[in-house]
Amino acid sequence: xxxxxxxxxxxxxxxxxxxxxxxxxxxxxxxxxxxxxxxxxxxxxxxxxxxxxxxxxxxxxxxxxxxxxxxxxxxxxxxxxxxxxxxxxxxxxxxxxxxxxxxxxxxxxxxxxxxxxxxxxxxxxxxxxxxxxxxxxxxxxxxxxxxxxxxxxxxx
Numbered sequence: 001x002x003x004x005x006x007x008x009x010x011x012x013x014x015x016x017x018x019x020x021x022x023x024x025x026x027x028x029x030x031x032x033x034x035x036x037x038x039x040x041x042x043x044x045x046x047x048x049x050x051x052x053x054x055x056x057x058x059x060x061x062x063x064x065x066x067x068x069x070x071x072x073x074x075x076x077x078x079x080x081x082x083x084x085x086x087x088x089x090x091x092x093x094x095x096x097x098x099x100x101x102x103x104x105x106x107x108x109x110x111x112x113x114x115x116x117x118x119x120x121x122x123x124x125x126x127x128x129x130x131x132x133x134x135x136x137x138x139x140x141x142x143x144x145x146x147x148x149x150x151x152x153x154x155x156x
Contacts, residue, residue, distance in 0.1 A: 008057035008061075009057055011049055011057050011060055012046075012049050012050075012051075013046040013047065013049050013050055014046075015046075015049070016042050016043070016045045016046030016049050016060070016064075017042070017043060017046045019042045020039045020040070020042035020043040020046070021039075023035050023038050023042060024036075024039045027039060033075065033079070033080060033083065034072070036075065037068060037071035037072040037074075037075045038064075038068045038071070038072070040067075040071055041064055041067035041068040041071050042064060044063075044067055045060055045063050045064040045067060048060055048063045095144035096144075098118060098141045098144055098149065099141050099142065099143060099144065100140065100141065101118065101140070101141050102138055102139070102140060102154055103116040103117060103118045103123070103125070103138075103139050103140070103141055103149065103151060104116060104117045104136060104137070104138055104139070105125075105133050105134065105135050105136060105137045105139060106122055106135065107135050108132065108133070108134050108135050109125075109127060109131075109132045109133045109134075110132060111130075111132070112126055112127040112129075112130035112131060112132060113125070113126045113127075114126075114132075114133070116139060116149060116151060118141070118149070123147070123148070123149045124147060124148045124149070125139070125148065125149040125150070125151045126148060126149075126150060126151070127139075127151060127152065128142050128150050128151065128152045129152065133153070137153075137154075138154040139151040139152065139153060139154055140152055140153070140154045140155070
């Protein structure tokens with residue numbers, strides 16, 4: 001027991017920052033963001049361990065425990081939802097990348113339906129407002145419904 005007490009008595013800012021580093025390495029290996037918060041708590045506890053505060057090891061451990069719980073709770077409540085709700089880049093979804101792009105009508109539209117050229121491919125298209133447009137008219141893709149592009153006049 002004396003050995004544990006003597007080790008705990010030697011906790012200082014560098015020891016807490018080393019603990020924070022070890023926890024961060026464990027976080028990198030897991031990638032869960034759960035260990036990020038105790039690592040931040042250990043980093044902050046290092047400042048409490050400065051000689052000018054003269055905090056005992058029991059106070060330092062209490063600060064670490066309370067800071068860990070508060071940071072885990074706050075991170076789980078506010079940060080994690082924002083990380084999961086990141087904007088979808090459409091990297092692997094070609095149809096999502098098409099929205100907002102310029103296309104050209106290949107032929108006249110009839111009853112609001114026709115064909116457009118997107119890149120090197122012709123697509124079936126329908127006007128969002130049901131109107132007819134002439135061939136060579138520039139249009140904008142609003143949505144992709146299966147293999148049919150929903151389009152509107154370019155710039156509207």
